[in-house]
Every structure is written in C-alpha cells, then in structure tokens.
Amino acid sequence: MAQPPVPLKDMKLLDVKLGQLPTWLAMRDFTPGGILGALRRGHDRYYNKYINVKKGGIGGISMVLAGYVLVSYIWSYSHLKHDRHRKYH
Amino acid sequence: MVGRNLWRLPSPTHSSKEACLVNAYLFNWERVWVSSKGRVGFLKRLDGNFLIICSVLHTTRPLHTTQQRLAPLPPLPEKGGEVRYGLIPEEFFQFLYPKTGVTGPYMLGTGLLLYFLSKEIYVINHETVAAACILSVIIYGIKKYGSNVAAFADKLNEEKVAKALAVKNEAIKDLETAIEQEKKEQWRVEGRSYLFDAKRNNIAMLLETNYRERLLTVYNEVKKRLDYQVAMQNLKRQKEQDHMIQWVEKNVVQSITPQQQKDSIAKCILDLKALSKSAQAA
Numbered sequence: 233m234a235q236p237p238v239p240l241k242d243m244k245l246l247d248v249k250l251g252q253l254p255t256w257l258a259m260r261d262f263t264p265g266g267i268l269g270a271l272r273r274g275h276d277r278y279y280n281k282y283i284n285v286k287k288g289g290i291g292g293i294s295m296v297l298a299g300y301v302l303v304s305y306i307w308s309y310s311h312l313k314h315d316r317h318r319k320y321h
Numbered sequence: 322m323v324g325r326n327l328w329r330l331p332s333p334t335h336s337s338k339e340a341c342l343v344n345a346y347l348f349n350w351e352r353v354w355v356s357s358k359g360r361v362g363f364l365k366r367l368d369g370n371f372l373i374i375c376s377v378l379h380t381t382r383p384l385h386t387t388q389q390r391l392a393p394l395p396p397l398p399e400k401g402g403e404v405r406y407g408l409i410p411e412e413f414f415q416f417l418y419p420k421t422g423v424t425g426p427y428m429l430g431t432g433l434l435l436y437f438l439s440k441e442i443y444v445i446n447h448e449t450v451a452a453a454c455i456l457s458v459i460i461y462g463i464k465k466y467g468s469n470v471a472a473f474a475d476k477l478n479e480e481k482v483a484k485a486l487a488v489k490n491e492a493i494k495d496l497e498t499a500i501e502q503e504k505k506e507q508w509r510v511e512g513r514s515y516l517f518d519a520k521r522n523n524i525a526m527l528l529e530t531n532y533r534e535r536l537l538t539v540y541n542e543v544k545k546r547l548d549y550q551v552a553m554q555n556l557k558r559q560k561e562q563d564h565m566i567q568w569v570e571k572n573v574v575q576s577i578t579p580q581q582q583k584d585s586i587a588k589c590i591l592d593l594k595a596l597s598k599s600a601q602a603a
Contacts, residue, residue, distance in 0.1 A: 282401045287475065290463060291404025298408050305443075315446045321439065 407463075 248256045260266070282292035305312075403411035409426070417425040437443040 282404070285398045285401040286478070287399060287471070288401045289404060290407045290467065291410070292401060294407045295404065295410075309442075312444050312446070315444045316441045317445070318441065321441055 243256070245256075261269070282288065282295070405411055405414060414426050417429070421428070438445070
C-alpha cells in the first residue's frame with residue numbers, strides 16, 4: 233500500500249471503509265450537474281463493459297430488463313400487497 | 322460551501338494527483354466565489370486598497386499528459402463482461418468465492434427466494450403464472466436460436482470488416498501499381514540519353530548527306546563548265562584545220578596550170594601502159 237493518502241472524497245465506493253460511509257456520502261457532488269455526470273459515468277461503464285464489444289451476449293440487455301422488472305415490482309408492491317394469501321407472516 | 326474559508330497557500334504536502342494553480346489578482350473590494358471541484362476561494366482584504374484573491378484550483382489529474390490518442394481507435398474488446406445465467410455478473414460469484422466457496426451465491430439465492438416467498442414479499446398470483454409462461458418461452462427461444470442469431474450477427478460484422486479491408490487492400494494495390502508505373506517512367510527517363518543520341522546521329526547523317534550532295538553538284542557543275550571549254554577548244558581547232566585544208570586544196574588546185582595538167586595526164590597514160598604490159602607479162 234504505497235499509495236499516497238487519497239482524500240476521502242475521491243476514493244472509490246468499494247475502497248471506502250464502512251465507518252467512513254456517511255462522510256463519504258456527504259462529500260459527493262449532489263448538484264444536478266454532478267448527478268448527471270454520475271449517471272453518465274455509470275451508463276458509460278455499463279455500456280462499455282457489456283454492450284460495446286465485438287461478441288456481446290444476452291447478458292447485456294437482459295440485465296437491464298431484469299432491473300426494469302425489479303424496479304416496477306417494487307413500485308407496484310403497494311398494490312400487490314392486497315393479493316397476499318395470508319395476512320400474518 | 323459559502324462560509325468555508327479555504328484560503329491557504331499551497332503546501333509541499335499536496336498529493337501528486339493535484340496540481341495547484343494559485344492565481345493572484347488585484348481587485349478592489351470585490352468578493353468573488355471561484356468554485357471548481359467544490360473548492361471555494363474568496364478574497365481577503367489585506368491592507369488598505371491592496372486586495373488579493375487567492376484561489377486554489379484543484380485538478381485531480383494533470384492535464385495533457387496522458388498517452389491517449391483519439392486515432393487510431395483502440396479495437397473493441399472481444400467479449401463483454403461475463404454474465405452467469407444471463408442475469409448475474411460473474412464478479413458477484415468471484416466476490417463471494419473467498420468466503421463461501423462455489424455454492425455460496427446459490428445458497429444465498431435460495432435463501433433469499435425462500436425468504437421472499439415465506440414473507441410474501443413476492444406474492445404468487447396470476448402474474449406469476451404469466452411470468453413463468455413468458456420466461457419459459459423466452460428461454461426456450463434463446464436456447465434454441467441463440468447461437469444462430471449470434472452467428473448471423475457475427476457474419477454481418479465480418480462482412481462489414483471484410484468490405485473495409487477490401488477497400489483498404491484495393492487502395493494499397495492501386496498505390497503499388499502506381500508506384501511501379503512511376504518507377505517504370507523513371508527507368509524510361511534514363512533511356513532519354515539514348516534517344517537523343519540516336520536523334521543526333523540522324524541529324525548528323527542528314528547533314529553529311531546534304532553536304533555530299535552539294536559537293537557532287539559542285540563537281541558536276543565545274544565539270545560541265547570545263548567540258549564546255551574543252552569542247553570549244555576542240556571545235557575551234559577542228560574548224561581551223563578544216564578551213565586550212567580547204568584553203569590549201571583550193572590553192573593547190575588553182576595552182577595546177579593547164580600545161581602541167583597535160584604533162585601529168587600523158588605520164589599517167591604511159592605508166593598505165595607499162596603496168597598493163599607488166600600485168601600481161603605476169
């Protein structure tokens with residue numbers, strides 16, 4: 233670990249220790265430009281890893297669709313609650 | 322962010338990733354927020370009317386020092402990130418492998434599934450049946466025709482690349498033939514000297530021929546004139562000769578007297594008689 237001490241703000245999420253997480257979150261850039269930048273970076277990472285390759289597989293889009301399914305299930309859970317078979321779990 | 326006092330001078334303990342540019346301006350009673358990468362610098366009035374703004378510009382990477390170039394583009398990676406069962410990236414399995422081994426993620430998945438089912442966080446209703454049917458059809462289709470579609474897409478890509486390559490090879494071949502023709506032209510240029518030598522020889526020969534013709538003409542003309550002179554002289558001498566002979570004959574004939582004529586005739590008769598006698602005797 234011969235790296236010079238990197239300030240907390242610039243560390244990647246996976247390198248942040250658990251105790252530093254709140255401070256790390258507070259230091260992130262939450263301006264609209266910052267959020268847009270973060271979205272763009274995430275999109276670029278995903279795109280360049282799974283889609284922008286010579287031989288892409290089904291995983292590229294299927295992960296996106298699965299994520300969409302999951303998110304729509306979460307958003308409609310309040311309606312689905314009434315279809316439950318038992319009241320008490 | 323507004324109230325923070327970040328006015329500080331660059332210190333030697335800065336990390337190598339940051340480049341500090343300290344801009345010092347002279348202003349008059351102005352408060353300026355210079356913000357970049359979340360840093361704020363504002364002025365402080367030092368004394369009287371001498372105000373300095375110190376703003377520290379933090380850049381997290383040095384500018385214009387990377388080796389990246391935009392062209393030629395690096396080629397696309399061959400395969401995308403590995404995904405297991407089409408849904409879960411391989412990194413997740415690798416992430417759990419040190420602690421839980423190979424079956425860890427599957428145990429996690431089973432546990433989560435049972436938890437969701439038992440707590441009815443995932444309710445089973447008509448949509449579950451629909452989802453099951455749709456998913457089975459999709460998976461059957463993918464399993465059956467996946468490789469075919471992939472091969473087809475690869476073939477399309479191959480064709481595109483082959484077309485581009487063909488264009489490139491055509492261009493290279495054309496340029497090579499152009500180079501060869503150029504070299505041939507250069508070789509031809511070397512033979513220019515021979516061409517000019519031959520032409521020079523031709524011209525020399527023409528000149529020589531012309532000269533000799535003229536020489537011949539001169540000779541002929543001179544000879545003609547000389548012949549004329551010779552002929553003139555010959556003619557003159559002949560005329561003189563003829564004239565003289567005629568004159569001499571005329572004079573001789575005139576000088577023969579009648580007496581001489583009679584004497585000569587008598588002599589001739591006597592000679593003739595003598596000859597006839599000798600002829601008769603022989």
